[in-house]
Amino acid sequence: MSGHIQRKAQSRARILEEAAGTMREHGHDGIGVAALMKQAGLTHGGFYAHFPSRDDLVAHAVDRMFADCTALVSHHLDAGDPRGGLRSLIDYYLSDEARRGISEGCPLPSLTGSVPRMPSGARRRFEAGIDGFRASLERAFKAIGAAEPALMASSTLSEMVGAMALARAFEDDDRANLILEASREQIKTRLGL
Numbered sequence: 001m002s003g004h005i006q007r008k009a010q011s012r013a014r015i016l017e018e019a020a021g022t023m024r025e026h027g028h029d030g031i032g033v034a035a036l037m038k039q040a041g042l043t044h045g046g047f048y049a050h051f052p053s054r055d056d057l058v059a060h061a062v063d064r065m066f067a068d069c070t071a072l073v074s075h076h077l078d079a080g081d082p083r084g085g086l087r088s089l090i091d092y093y094l095s096d097e098a099r100r101g102i103s104e105g106c107p108l109p110s111l112t113g114s115v116p117r118m119p120s121g122a123r124r125r126f127e128a129g130i131d132g133f134r135a136s137l138e139r140a141f142k143a144i145g146a147a148e149p150a151l152m153a154s155s156t157l158s159e160m161v162g163a164m165a166l167a168r169a170f171e172d173d174d175r176a177n178l179i180l181e182a183s184r185e186q187i188k189t190r191l192g193l
Contacts, residue, residue, distance in 0.1 A: 012050045014040040019061035020068070021103040027114045028058045028122065059121035065107040066129030072106065073136045082143035087193045093160050094184045096177055099167050108133070108157075109164035133157060152191070159187055 018039045022031050033054055034044045051057040076089035092098060098105050108130065115126050134153045141149035141156075163183035170176040187193075 008049070011040070011042055011046070015042065015047075015050055015057070016061055016064040019057055020064040020107075023058070023061050024065065024103050024105065024107055024110045027111060028061075028118050029114075031058065031061070033057075055119035055121060058119055059125050062107070062118075062122045062125040062129065065111075066125070066132065068104070069106045069108075069129065070132060070136075073133060077136055077140050082140045083193060086137075086140050086144070086191065087188060090156075090160065090184055090187055090193070094163055094167075094180045094187075096173070096180065099164065099176060099180060102168070106133075106161075106164075108161040109168060112161060112165070130157075146191070156187060156191065159183065 015036065018036055019031055022036060022039070031054065033047050036057075037044045037047055047057075051060065072092075073089060076092065077085040079085050079088075093106065102110055107126075111126070115123055118126065134157050137153035137156055138149045141152045146152050160183070163179055167176040167179040170179070
């Protein structure tokens with residue numbers, strides 16, 4: 001890869017990293033091209049060398065967020081022990097660390113409510129990200145012999161996302177962590193984990 005092409009790819013990756021973090025924290029409306037390019041250490045005028053429009057950037061930032069989420073899920077579920085992987089994923093996903101890591105974490109608790117207002121390309125990619133997360137859970141439930149793994153995956157994903165979204169609504173750490181702890185334990189108990 002030539003130096004120019006490599007630098008362009010690195011710049012694009014920086015832009016997407018900044019956009020993904022900004023979206024997780026402020027939603028897609030929080031992305032201003034000028035501010036984003038400044039955060040990435042690039043000039044405002046260089047934006048269109050990477051993306052034809054802000055909507056295209058938002059769609060690609062959704063892809064970036066779900067790539068991060070997929071890596072997180074795979075880290076827990078692809079270790080060869082599906083039961084232990086499910087426990088580990090639930091424990092991490094519903095942890096104080098994940099609650100505080102809004103700019104790096106799974107986009108579902110932060111952005112699900114704003115998806116209907118996203119550009120259609122971003123919405124489609126967000127739906128694909130949800131489907132991918134749910135499919136990973138379904139495979140793990142199949143591997144442990146759970147009855148109705150597709151339903152279990154949908155229900156578990158919904159519970160985890162909802163619990164994290166509620167926990168993030170509280171400024172008080174103790175109250176937030178009570179929600180997370182109760183949800184972790186109840187989900188694992190219900191699932192026989």
